[in-house]
Every structure is written in structure tokens, then in C-alpha cells.
Amino acid sequence: MSKILNEVLLANRGYVAEFNKGDLAMPPARQFAILTCMDARLDPAKYAGLSEGDAHVIRNAGGRASDDAIRSLVISYKLLGTKEWFVIHHTDCGMETFTNEIMSDLLASSLETASVDASGWHDHGAGPGSTDGKFINWLTIKNQADSVLEDVKRIKAHPLVPGNIPVYGYVYDVKTGSLIEVPEATAAGAAS
Amino acid sequence: MSKILNEVLLANRGYVAEFNKGDLAMPPARQFAILTCMDARLDPAKYAGLSEGDAHVIRNAGGRASDDAIRSLVISYKLLGTKEWFVIHHTDCGMETFTNEIMSDLLASSLETASVDASGWHDHGAGPGSTDGKFINWLTIKNQADSVLEDVKRIKAHPLVPGNIPVYGYVYDVKTGSLIEVPEATAAGAAS
Structure with missing residues (x-):
């Protein structure tokens, strides 16, 4: 067994030993979803204050509003009742390097x-x-505020996304842990 | 400002106040990636023992090996050096309900x-x-072990995925917090 696999399974055993979340319902209790980057430095549960059961978290390279992210968001809303969405890219993203x-x-x-x-x-x-x-x-990024705005606009314009879902646009700063609003994106993502 | 947005920003302020991870490098320190479901009950950092900076986390509805997940995995490997991947679906998944x-x-x-x-x-x-x-x-799921196996096979067979990356297949049990191996999937995902 690889070192990593062994470490993951050991850590999981520790989680199981303390686990007391077996009765959570399937729909997110706080009725929102976050689309963000797969970057290892980001822990959305920590940076946004999520407990198990609170919110959907969708992650890909860049946190982009790909077709698959929109598939997930539509399921999140239509079957599992989320009512507000966040698009959160971040500083020093690998998607800017190529x-x-x-x-x-x-x-x-x-x-x-x-x-x-x-x-x-x-x-x-x-x-x-x-x-x-x-x-x-590959959905690379040149400028984080631009990519957040582009993705919020793409989500809002999608034929399967209802107009009444607000979509907030933020950039996570990997140096400080801080969420910084992209005001144009949040405005473009306002409920209508 | 919505209640949720306010709560997220308040929680983030608390995270920032304690933040001491500003010097992490972009490539995942532990050189692996997890593909798992967006389900609110799953916290991959907790169930797999990840700290900020450790590993890429890719999430969508079902934890499926969509084109976009494979885009992310290829970037994870080729640009950011991950060497082992996990596919982790879970019990009581919303993707089984429709x-x-x-x-x-x-x-x-x-x-x-x-x-x-x-x-x-x-x-x-x-x-x-x-x-x-x-x-x-919509990439719905009928049986979790089957969907994990199908996705591991799809990843391994993809022309942009190198043969030397092991891909492990697991199901997360939402009642216990436990990771349960899908042995056929892990076997199909063995490095070659």
C-alpha cells in the first residue's frame, strides 16, 4: 500500500472514531452552494465557515463555470434546494501560469x-x-476579477439557471485567507 | 445583504484572524488529488485528513469523472505534480434519487x-x-460501487492520463464517516 493511501486511511479511522454526523439530511441545511478552485491551499469549509451538512461545494481547476459545474449547480438547486450561490476564484492560481x-x-x-x-x-x-x-x-485565467465576472455572467445566462438565484463573486487571497468581493460580479449575479 | 452572505463573510473574518498559512506553495505538498461529490455532508479535508496545502480536491454532483473533472486531474498531474488520485463516491447520494x-x-x-x-x-x-x-x-448513479468502478476505468482509459498514476476507488459512508474500498476499482486503477 502506498504511503499516501495508508495515511489517508489512518486519518479516516481517526475521523470515524469521533464521528457524530450520521443523521444529517441530504439537502444542504443552509441552502447554498460554493463553486471554487481545487487548489490545495483552499479549504472552503474553513474559509467560509461550513460544518458537515451545510452547503454544496463544487471544485475544479480554477473554480470555473464549466458545463459540469453548471450541471452540478442545477442539480443543487432543482433537486436539493440551494437558493444562493458563490463563485470564488483565488490569487496565485495555477490557471494563470499557462x-x-x-x-x-x-x-x-x-x-x-x-x-x-x-x-x-x-x-x-x-x-x-x-x-x-x-x-x-483548459479554461485558463488571465485576471481573477475578470474570470469571476465571466463565470457569474455565464451562470446567470444559462438557460437552465433560474433568474431568482443570487450569485456572489469573490476572490480568495491565499496570503491572508480573506474573501474579497468582485463587486461587478456580485452585481451581475443579483437575483432578477 | 443576505443572511447567508453575511454569515459567510463573518466566518471568513474569523478564519483570517487566525490565518497562518500565507506561505504555502502552489503545488500540493502531499502530491495527490481527490475527486469526490459536492454533497454537503462530505468534508474531504476532515474525512481524509488534509491540511491546507496538502492535496487537490475536485468536487461535482456525484464525484463523477466528467470531462471537466478529467481536465482538472490532467492539470493537477501535468502542471502541479500530483502522483496518486482517489475517486470517492458516497452512500445515500442524491444522484441515485433521479x-x-x-x-x-x-x-x-x-x-x-x-x-x-x-x-x-x-x-x-x-x-x-x-x-x-x-x-x-446528468451522470446519475444506480449503484455506488459500479459508479466508482466506471469512473476509475474512464480516467485510466483517457488518452491524456498517463498509465503510471494509481487511481484508488472508495465509497464514503455518510452514516459512519468511513471510507470503504471498492477493490475492483482500485485494481482497475492500479499503475501500469
Whole structure:
């Protein structure tokens, strides 16, 4: 067994020994959802004050409003009753350190399948005339406030997202732990 | 300001007051990633023993190996050096409570755009002859061990995923907090 697997299972045993959350209901008790980055430095439960059972947490590279994040948000609302959403990107994000072109080059050195669909949000296979696995938009970030605004706008404009859900836009500062509002994004995400 | 927004910002102020993690590096210190469900009852940092800076955490509805989750995993490996991955679904998952057809009906009552691509993994827009926003595979789950196995296999078979990454398959039990191995999935996810 790998060192990491062993450590994770040991830590889990400790969690189980103290566990007293077995009666929580499936729908989030505080009726909200957070979309944020997978970055290891971010702990949304800690930075936003969540206990088990409180809120949905959706995470991907960048905290982007990908098709899959929107799938999750729509399920969160429609089946599990969340009523407010947060989009939270962060400073010093890995998604700022490369571009679709750089990722394509990196992968091309070892793989024939690497190419990029710079035109759209489709993660995969959706480029014109594309082959499965051939086109990927890596959803890189140039400016955090811009990416938060872009994602809030994309969520609000999505045909499956109801107008009455407020979407708040924030940037998490990895140096201080602080959530900093992106006012244009929160305004764009206001309930209508 | 909404009650929830106020509570989140207050909790964040408390986190900032005690914050002493401002010097963490961007790459995950423990070099692994977890793909798990957005479910509010799951706190991966607690159930797997993660501190800030340790590991990437990717979350969506079901903890599914969607295109977007694979985008995130490839970035996690290729740019930020993770070397082992976990796929962790859980008991009593909301994704078992409905089907593509039910979701389609639910949405069709209020929206014209709801339809379903039952054929593939594409989240959105990838059905044959589809219009943007018209086809969605909600990635529902019938059996947790099966969905973990399916997702580990999909990750291992993906052309952008290198063969030398082990992928472990587990189910989290929401009644006990325990991680239960799916041995077939871990076997299918073994490094090659």
C-alpha cells in the first residue's frame, strides 16, 4: 500500500472514531452552494465557515463555470434546494501560469491527441469536426476579477439557471485567507 | 445583504484572524488529488485528513469523472505534480434519487431547453445534431460501487492520463464517516 493511501486511511479511522454526523439530511441545511478552485491551499469549509451538512461545494481547476459545474449547480438547486450561490476564484492560481497553447505543447510532446478548442467552453469533443478527446479548452485565467465576472455572467445566462438565484463573486487571497468581493460580479449575479 | 452572505463573510473574518498559512506553495505538498461529490455532508479535508496545502480536491454532483473533472486531474498531474488520485463516491447520494428522464421532465415543466443525451459523457451540447444547451447527461448513479468502478476505468482509459498514476476507488459512508474500498476499482486503477 502506498504511503499516501495508508495515511489517508489512518486519518479516516481517526475521523470515524469521533464521528457524530450520521443523521444529517441530504439537502444542504443552509441552502447554498460554493463553486471554487481545487487548489490545495483552499479549504472552503474553513474559509467560509461550513460544518458537515451545510452547503454544496463544487471544485475544479480554477473554480470555473464549466458545463459540469453548471450541471452540478442545477442539480443543487432543482433537486436539493440551494437558493444562493458563490463563485470564488483565488490569487496565485495555477490557471494563470499557462495558456491553452502551452498546455497543448506540453501534452503534444508525449501524446498525439492534444489539441485545443479555444472558441468555446466545451471541455472536450465539441470543436467543429472534432474527434473525441481531441479538443480541450483548459479554461485558463488571465485576471481573477475578470474570470469571476465571466463565470457569474455565464451562470446567470444559462438557460437552465433560474433568474431568482443570487450569485456572489469573490476572490480568495491565499496570503491572508480573506474573501474579497468582485463587486461587478456580485452585481451581475443579483437575483432578477 | 443576505443572511447567508453575511454569515459567510463573518466566518471568513474569523478564519483570517487566525490565518497562518500565507506561505504555502502552489503545488500540493502531499502530491495527490481527490475527486469526490459536492454533497454537503462530505468534508474531504476532515474525512481524509488534509491540511491546507496538502492535496487537490475536485468536487461535482456525484464525484463523477466528467470531462471537466478529467481536465482538472490532467492539470493537477501535468502542471502541479500530483502522483496518486482517489475517486470517492458516497452512500445515500442524491444522484441515485433521479434519472436523466426525471430531471428532463422536471426541467421541461419550466424550460424548453431540457433534453438529455443518454448516450455519452458529454455534459452539454455534444449530442448528434445538438443545439447548445439542449443535451445534458446528468451522470446519475444506480449503484455506488459500479459508479466508482466506471469512473476509475474512464480516467485510466483517457488518452491524456498517463498509465503510471494509481487511481484508488472508495465509497464514503455518510452514516459512519468511513471510507470503504471498492477493490475492483482500485485494481482497475492500479499503475501500469
